[in-house]
Structure formats: structure tokens, C-alpha cells
Amino acid sequence: MSRIARPRLMAGAALALAATLAATSSPVLAQTNLERRVDRLEQRLEGSALMGLMNQAETLRQEVSTLRGEIEQLQRQIDDLRDQQRQIYLDVDGRLQTLENGDTGGGAAPSGMGGTTGASSADAAGNADGSDATAMTGGDGDTTAGSSGGVPNTGEASDEAAIRRDYDRAFETLRAGRYQEAAEAFQQFVADHPDSALAANARYWLGESYYVVRDFDAALPEFQQVIDNYPESNKRPDALLKIGYVYFEQGRMEEARTALERVIADFPDTTAANLAQQRLNQI
Template sequence: MNKRLVILLAAYCGLNSPVQALPEVIDNSAYPPSAAAAANNIAPSPSTSSLMEMTGRLEQLQTEVQQLTGKVEEQANTIAELKKQQKARLGDVEDRLQSLEGKGTSGASADTPAPVPEAPASDASAPAPAAEPAPPRAADTPRPPIDATPPAAAPVPAAPVAKTPAPVVSDAENAAYKSAYLALRSGHTDDAISGFNNYLTTYPNSGLAGNAQYWLGEAYLVKKDPETAKQAFSNVGKNYPNSAKQADALYMLGKIELDQNHPDKARDYLTQVTSQYPNTTAARAATKKLLTLNISQ
């Protein structure tokens, strides 16, 4: 009896328990092995922190690109400014060379030496004697009364303005100077620097040594070496104080100091030009620079 009761209870409990569903059977035989592996190993989606990190990195790269772009533009502007300065310096040198050539056409020039002309045989400044009129015939014209008033003195011709004589140099000195000078004019700056240095070493007491010293400074300016150029211009007044290039050398020293943003030093040099060498081309240029300097301050 008890056994039968236990069997009935077990059967009753089995009927009332929920039926558990079996897992679905997936047949992967219809897919290739790689597709089946990919289906079983699906990569997880990126997390929020990874996305934020990538976004931050992208913004950093954009900032670096902007900085590099700004530096490139700044360097381009600097190069353009340097080209303008170089063009202005070359133009200044060209103008000076042309001015000197213009002076050479009128006679002896300091930069294009010529032999000293010989003294004329007669004095050209003396007035030529006037032709005497033919004596009148006594029968035709009456005899004029005697005038006790002395004749007026003839006007004395004005004395010609004395010009600075061209320096007397030998043919060898002249050839060496012209060679370096033409090298600078034709743009062969290195050859010009070498030529002027050799000239100053070989002919330190030449009448054109001061000119060679000045053009050496101009050549260094073309080479973008303002410090060496300043030394060369300073040596004009130091070694050749009576040189015709002293005023130009002082002007160039003031111009270099102005370009280097040294207004006080520039004003000192330019003032020396206007006070010590008035009525010169350098003095007129220095006056313009001083006006510009005073306006800018």
C-alpha cells in the first residue's frame, strides 16, 4: 500500500513540474569555416572612453596642423621681407655706381681715375684783345674832342670753382681698382671683396685706397654681413680721414644702425654727415633719414 502511494505521488509531481525547453540546435554545416568562426567570435563595440580618446587625439592633431600652417606663413613673410631688403640694397648700390659714372663723364672722378691733364700753353682765362678799328680819314670825319674821363675798367672774369683733383695713381693701381669695382657692379660680390682686400694690402697708401675701403663695405652689405660692413665703413674714417668717401661711409653707418633698430646710434652718424659735410649728396640723404627717424619716434 505504501509503495503504491509513493509511486502515485511521484507520478503526480512529474506531471505538475514545468517542462524545460532544450537549447536550439544550430547547424553550421551550411556556412564556411571562417564565417562560422566570425559568428562565434563577434568583436565587442568600442567603449565610450576609447571614443573620447580618439576624439581628443584628433583635436590635438588639428591644433598641431594649425600651428605648423602659421609657422609656414610667418616664414614666408620673413623671406619676402628679406627679399625686399636685398632688392633695396642692390638698388642703392646700383644708384651709387651710376652716380659715380655720371660724375666721371664730366672730367676726373675719384672712382674712375684719369691722368692729370697738362697745363695749357696760354692762359685761357685772359680776355682776347679787341680788334682795333681802322683810323678815320681826316677829310671825312672831324677830329673828336679829347675826353679827360679815363676809360672804364674791363670786368674781371669770375675765378673758376676749384675742383678736387683726381688722385694720381699708377697704371697697375688703376687696373686693380677697376677690376674689383667692375666685379662688384656685375654682381660678382666674392670676387669684388677679394679684389678690394688685395688692393688695400698691396696699395695701402694709394690715392684710391679710401674708395676701395668704402666699396668693400658696400660689397659686404650685398653679402648680408652688416657687422663686417660696419667695420669696413668705420675704417674709411679711421685710415683715410681725407677720403672723398668719408661722408658716404658715415651715412652708411647710420643706415645700418637704423636697420638694426639702433635709432640713437643712427642719429649720431647721420647728424655728423649733415654737420660736417653739408651740401653733399650724403648730407641730403641723411637729412631725409633724420626726418623719418624723428617722425617715427
């Protein structure tokens, strides 16, 4: 081979080698570039998704905070309505007792909503045997009128006045909406004065103290004691009515129906019978 042909041959070989290297390296470079582009896209997508999730989380936190505030406001409104309902219940119950007993004088019915003060007239006059000849004005029993022309008997009249004061204090506590204190006061009254003419009334209002706070398990036996232990009490129709109400609230509909029908049968033409019929219509 001549000296001229040899360099040409070497140059051709170098060109061929370069072409071969270029052909083999191009797919590698292309793949690397593709991977880099994919990585950049993934990073962008991940960043966008993360921002979206963060925005959604912040929105949800704000909504939860708003809902919590609304729930707290609704709870306060519910509590206020419950208190109003209890006070209205006591007012209506006391006034119905007054109307049923036909008593237009004496103490005022419990209003609980800004009404007049004093024990209910139904309770001030409605003793268990109807034989109380002592009339008291106000809530503290300062004025008494006995059978001796207004001259008080310093023995028995004094005891009756003390009993009346205990009863009035318990009833005023109930009317003020301090139901737990009222329950304790009436419990103490029936323990201290089990033979008092006001014992049946106190037992009834003890049941009411539990009923208005929906402690039906505690209220039921107190109303039942009025039925079982005070056969002459004028609170028996109302106690039996409340027994029906308690069963109704507890979902014991058959027992509620039995009690309410008994009110109508045993005490017809009374307010309690009318209320019993209204509740029966709901069963």
C-alpha cells in the first residue's frame, strides 16, 4: 500500500468509528433528556397537587371552625329554650291547679316568667284533708287566723307556721328554677313533716322538680307515692297524669295509655282529664 493511500484509509476508519459512536450514543442521550423532562413534569405536578391539597385542607379547617361556632350558638339557644320551657311549664301547671281548685284568692300561681310572687293558691289552700283552717298571707306566714276569732294558738299555730315557711321556701326555690335545690328542699320537708297536711303536695312538687329536668326515673316513684300514700290528696289526678307523661317520655306507650285512660276514668271533667286526652291523641 502506498504512503498516500494509508493516511486516507486511517482517516476513513476514524470517520466510521465516529459515526458508530454517534449512532450508539444518541439513544442514550435522548433517553436521559426524556427522563429529565419527565422528572421536571412530575415535580411540577406534585407541587401543584400539594398546593391543591393544602388549599383544600385550609378550606376544610375554616368550614369546621365556622360549623363549631354555629353549633355552639345553637346549643346556647337550645339551653335557653329549655329553661324557658321549664319556666312556662311551671307557670301553666300552677295556673291550671288554681283553676281546677276554683281558688281565686290567697297566694298567686307560680309564674316563673316574671309573674307575681308567693306559693300557688292551689297549694296554699289544697291540703291533703281539706281541713286546714289556718290562712296565711305572703310567703312567710306572719299573719295567721285561727278558729278563736283571730287570736293565734301559740302552740299549734306556731308549728303550722313553721311548716308553712318550710314549704313556701321549697316552693319558691322551685319557682325560681333552682330545681336541684328545690328537690333537696322538698325531700327535707317530707322527711321532717311526713304527717303534715302539705306532705302530699310536697311529694308532688318533688316529683315535678325531677320531671322538669327530665330525670324521669327519679320523678316516677315520687308521683306514684302521691297515688299510693295520699288517697285523699287533691294532687292525685295530677300525679297520675304525670305518671302517664313520664311513661310517654320514656317511650313506654302502653303503660302511658293505661295511666292516662285511668285519669279520664277516675277524674272525669277535670283539667287533668282534658290534658290526659290530649296526650292520648299523640299516642
